[in-house]
Amino acid sequence: MGRSPCCDESGLKKGPWTPEEDEKLLQYIQKNGHGSWRTLPRLAGLNRCGKSCRLRWTNYLRPDIKRGKFSQEEEQTILHLHSILGNKWSAIATHLPGRTDNEIKNFWNTHLKKRLIQMGFDPMTHRPRTDFFAALPQLIALAALRDQLGAADPASAQLHAGAGGAGVDVTIQAAKLQYLQCLLQSAATTIASTAAVGSALDAEAAALAGALCSPQGTHDSTAPVSAAGGQLPSCTFPEAAVSSDGNQSLSYGADVDMFACHDGGSLPPLTDLSDAANNPPGDGCSATASSSFGGGASSPLPWPEFFPDDPFITDFL
């Protein structure tokens, strides 16, 4: 295209905007509209390039900009649209009134992308990563957590949970342990499934994943985790959608139960675990079966509480 950068002109100010500059730009646009961005700075008395003015206006000064944290609905929308559109931030922004593409891009890069990576998903494809070693730290962390909690056997704990305040606490701990066990098994299952079509190295990795998944290294990872009064359903990562080519991918549709279990129930969102103390334990899925990814107010993201630095996880310890 051969166009010289607009900010090459010497003497034009760069960097953060001052309140005075903001005021000048705001007043000029409110009075005259922005018109040509190229000529605006001179007409508005600003020592900035037009591009800088346009960015300042569109990303900060525009009156319809919504500021503050992204809501869970907005997070869900971004994830969903990104899975379809990729890094088309402006296209995504059109579906989020009051949010700018820059803001969405920043939010993605600083929050959502990291979460997907930590969960073992490729942030670009929204599919499980096939390289085992990328997910290994997460498996080890979960296994370590599980071992720390190993003393609190879910079955025996729940046997003592019948009455009294202490019983309620034990029930909560048992539910949490049960949930953690399920997470670990899910992660290993995902890795094993991807390794099944991969290299011999991947197969070995899958075996290691299975060993990590097994309590104290002896549990059969394919067997359901038993709990008092019933069995924990075999859970999968929330994507659970397997296409005809055998690939898995995350699904963000509002009607998709992100915590779906194989037996048709759903994994209880962690924020609901405390409620387990008030509800009869034993059925890990039915207690909060109505809580889905799309409808549950507690968590718009798949496995958002998956990470050791999460308050929920720290609550374990």
Place this chain on the structure above:
DNA sequence: AATGAAGGCAACCGCAGAAGG
């Protein structure tokens, strides 16, 4: 309390496409 690391965000850079002469 001091210091370094990490996180978050605003702003800049450069490319690409549209529009106009």
Place this chain on the structure above:
DNA sequence: GCCTTCTGCGGTTGCCTTCAT
């Protein structure tokens, strides 16, 4: 049809704040 200008977009950088040691 070609060239120049303008605008929009996505990637990246750098500064400021917060957190951890």
